[in-house]
Amino acid sequence: MISLHENEKILSVNRKFWVAFATVYGSAVGLILLPLILIPTLGAIFPALGQAPFLNLLFLGSLVWIWALWIWLFWALVTYYLDVLIVTNERLIHIEQKGVFHRTVAEARLSRIQDITIKISGVLPTFLHYGDIKIRSAAEVPEFDFFQVRYPEKLKETIMNQQRYAVAHEQSLTRPD
Amino acid sequence: MFLIAFSIFILISSLLGLSSVVIAMHFFKFGVQGDRSKLFGTVVLCGSAVFFALILLSFLSIPWNNLLEVFYDITS
Numbered sequence: 001m002i003s004l005h006e007n008e009k010i011l012s013v014n015r016k017f018w019v020a021f022a023t024v025y026g027s028a029v030g031l032i033l034l035p036l037i038l039i040p041t042l043g044a045i046f047p048a049l050g051q052a053p054f055l056n057l058l059f060l061g062s063l064v065w066i067w068a069l070w071i072w073l074f075w076a077l078v079t080y081y082l083d084v085l086i087v088t089n090e091r092l093i094h095i096e097q098k099g100v101f102h103r104t105v106a107e108a109r110l111s112r113i114q115d116i117t118i119k120i121s122g123v124l125p126t127f128l129h130y131g132d133i134k135i136r137s138a139a140e141v142p143e144f145d146f147f148q149v150r151y152p153e154k155l156k157e158t159i160m161n162q163q164r165y166a167v168a169h170e171q172s173l174t175r176p177d
Numbered sequence: 178m179f180l181i182a183f184s185i186f187i188l189i190s191s192l193l194g195l196s197s198v199v200i201a202m203h204f205f206k207f208g209v210q211g212d213r214s215k216l217f218g219t220v221v222l223c224g225s226a227v228f229f230a231l232i233l234l235s236f237l238s239i240p241w242n243n244l245l246e247v248f249y250d251i252t253s
Contacts, residue, residue, distance in 0.1 A: 002209055013209050053239045060235040064189060067228040071196045074221045078203050081217065086209065100203060 005090060012087040012158055016080060016148040017130040024076040028069050035062035075100060085133075085146045087158055090166070092135065094144045108139035110166035116159060118152040135159065179241035186236050190229055197225035 004010070039058050082097035093107045113135060120131030131152045135144040149155060201218040208214020 056239045063232045067193050071193055074200045082207050
């Protein structure tokens with residue numbers, strides 16, 4: 001779980017649009033259905049395979065296949081679902097889950113955000129309102145890139161509004177009395 | 178024959194079971210407050226438990242030591 005500072009609140013949690021995961025999901029569903037086609041075909045070609053205990057053997061093989069696909073599907077879901085861009089009232093946190101054992105976490109204070117670029121390219125992204133967002137900051141990680149996020153314009157507005165509040169707050173703290 | 182099959186069964190089940198535990202741990206540990214990570218972690222563990230139970234039952238239903246004899250009987 002994300003550890004928050006005192007008085008820090010999460011304003012927005014952004015993930016890639018479901019389209020980014022659709023190819024994996026679709027492939028997994030197709031491959032899961034493969035035994036339903038293969039077993040009757042093998043049974044027709046080799047009638048002995050259509051009887052017990054060989055049918056049980058094929059059923060066992062199918063179950064192992066489906067379990068392996070189940071694991072593969074959730075393996076891919078880990079890298080999709082744990083890739084997040086979090087906007088709090090203090091900072092921007094970008095978590096990139098590049099593989100199951102490869103994770104990077106970068107954060108920048110909102111007052112350090114300099115500019116944001118969004119890019120929506122293509123027919124499907126235009127109609128479904130998803131695209132890429134590039135955030136430039138004066139932090140150690142100078143650029144945050146987040147791809148295929150839903151409503152990037154709204155996210156840009158949220159970040160820029162919070163950046164203005166953060167800058168105004170810092171200026172009020174440093175202003176001499 | 179049974180021992181060989183059982184060894185392969187244990188190896189594959191252990192690999193897949195361990196993978197599901199690792200995936201669930203990732204969801205439980207690295208999720209964001211209020212999202213569906215805990216749900217996904219629970220689903221992957223429960224699904225793997227169901228698959229393991231089905232595979233175990235299926236494995237036990239096969240007469241491993243008599244498999245070749247049954248094959249000759251069917252094909253003759």
